[in-house]
Amino acid sequence: MSNADRNTPGNKNPSEEELASMSQEELARLGTNLDDVDVIFRRNRWPAKGTKAEKRAERQIAFWFALSGLSALAFIAVFLFWPWEHKSLGEEGYNLYNWATPLYGLTFGMAILSIGIAAVLIAKKMIPEEIAVQQRHDGPSDAVDQKTSVALLKDAYDTSTIGRRNMIKLSAIFGVGTFAVAAPVALAGGMVKNPWADGDDSPLWTSPWDPDYPGQTVYLRRDTGRIDDIVLVRAEDLDAGAMETVFPFKEEWRGDLYKLRYSLRHQYAPVMLIRLRSSDTARVVKRQGQEDFNYGDYFAYSKICTHLACPTSLYEQQTQRILCPCHQSQFDALQYAKPVFGPATRALPQLPITVDEEGFLVARGGFIEPVGPAFWERPNYTEIPDLGERES
Structure with missing residues (x-):
């Protein structure tokens, strides 16, 4: 088709019959x-x-x-x-x-x-x-x-x-x-594997903090960068107003590089251990059913944001806000890590902690609600059950 042909005005308002009779070039x-x-x-x-x-x-x-x-x-x-x-x-x-x-x-x-x-x-x-x-x-x-x-x-x-x-x-x-x-x-x-095949032990319900058997001790551990370096946390290790990320450790994992790596890299393993000032602890509002989850000034919350599972890696000591840098969700550490800003709608799950006879911080059990963002089968918790029980 030549340039001259293309630029010829012609009839700009042909009828339907004329359109039907035109060739592709026309x-x-x-x-x-x-x-x-x-x-x-x-x-x-x-x-x-x-x-x-x-x-x-x-x-x-x-x-x-x-x-x-x-x-x-x-x-x-x-x-x-x-x-x-x-x-x-x-x-x-x-x-x-x-x-x-x-x-x-x-x-x-x-x-x-x-x-x-x-x-x-x-x-x-x-x-x-x-x-x-x-x-x-x-x-x-x-x-x-x-x-x-x-x-x-x-x-x-x-x-x-x-x-x-x-x-x-x-x-x-x-x-x-x-x-x-x-x-x-x-x-x-x-989508091939059924995520609920293990019932109550299915991955979305559990985390590495869950004991493998009744009475098993789960310690709070630091990550030093070396998989086999076991550094446990004592109550006196954190200053008032400090925060540290901790991970689970079970004595049965010692020497097992696979289990040790798993405990540091599992998506639900990171926990924010926060030591509040005593004056701030007196102002804490605790969630129903979780009144004894803290140990003194120490509170432990999942580090996994309940919006889209980003790490809530920032803690403001003055405002007592836990911040998620991905989408700016904010959680109030003085109100059971309740969301106060941003897209997150659920409080961060709280890990029940205490100290053992040697002075090490340990978990009193696993999380009593699923960690991470919402999923279809996840219940809306209006009242948290007693420690060790899980709503279905």
């Missing part, structure tokens, strides 16, 4: 005129068919689509068959486990990147070069605009020569189609 020309478009410059990328440069460009595009498909297949294979269960340093299979997450990102990322590169190459090497100026208009599209828009899109497809390039079409179907299959694999994979 509809495309009419659409250009109706849109008040001036095509200043237009040149096909490959006016001469079958040149070596043209075939080379076609192979480049097909290569990237094919690479996308292969990368998507590799992602599916890695997700389904690569060893993913945790292995500690020195255990057999540690290196394979350590590569699982990088391979997920590498294969899935390469699939997306390859499609993007192929799309850019199509725009640069197949779509005709064109410079056009258009006047903008407001208002909905009528029947004429709809028909001519379709014709213009079809004209752009035809002039790009993609329609006669089977190598690009087949590689695009393979690459984009395989990626479309790979994309929901991770989502579907996460």
